[in-house]
Amino acid sequence: NAGVTQTPKFRVLKTGQSMTLLCAQDMNHEYMYWYRQDPGMGLRLIHYSVGEGTTAKGEVPDGYNVSRLKKQNFLLGLESAAPSQTSVYFCASIQGQAVTGELFFGEGSRLTVL
């Protein structure tokens, strides 16, 4: 049981390049989230999804796009990377409406934009 897997774990980009972060979970969870975490700060919600084919904006969605074509996968895209997007990105998932507890996190993806 792998839980939540993020790829890649590290990436260096140049300004203007694009990339996609993949989050995969094998627990049949309904809800999935993408966060960014900057030094000394808490987790800020970028986008989230409450089911296959649905996405919604969080508090810091600008510059990012997401897709949830398959229930187990939640993709985060950066179309034109900017230095302000240098951060650690965490994906998380949780069982659906019958929320009973643990939110599962991936290990994080460290992105540097030069």
Add this chain to the structure above:
Amino acid sequence: GQNIDQPTEMTATEGAIVQINCTYQTSGFNGLFWYQQHAGEAPTFLSYNVLDGLEEKGRFSSFLSRSKGYSYLLLKELQMKDSASYLCAVMDSNYQLIWGAGTKLIIKP
């Protein structure tokens, strides 16, 4: 707007007890989470409260009062390895998870 407040930093002594408070104002409520995060690592689950009252799990306990928009995490018999950031999060009525900035806990011998 939605808001979650926690103290920025706390210091405690090894073997003692510490209480970390969290107050929240959100659009609806579907539960409150506490997580521990060591530097450079992903957060790890500590507790989940959806009903008022105290949940105890070993050295860690979490309390919730929905009417007051208030929770606390109680850590007993503190160990050096408890030095970490403690994150409070609330799931709102749209199933968004909103996080506080975290409380950095420093344990001194």
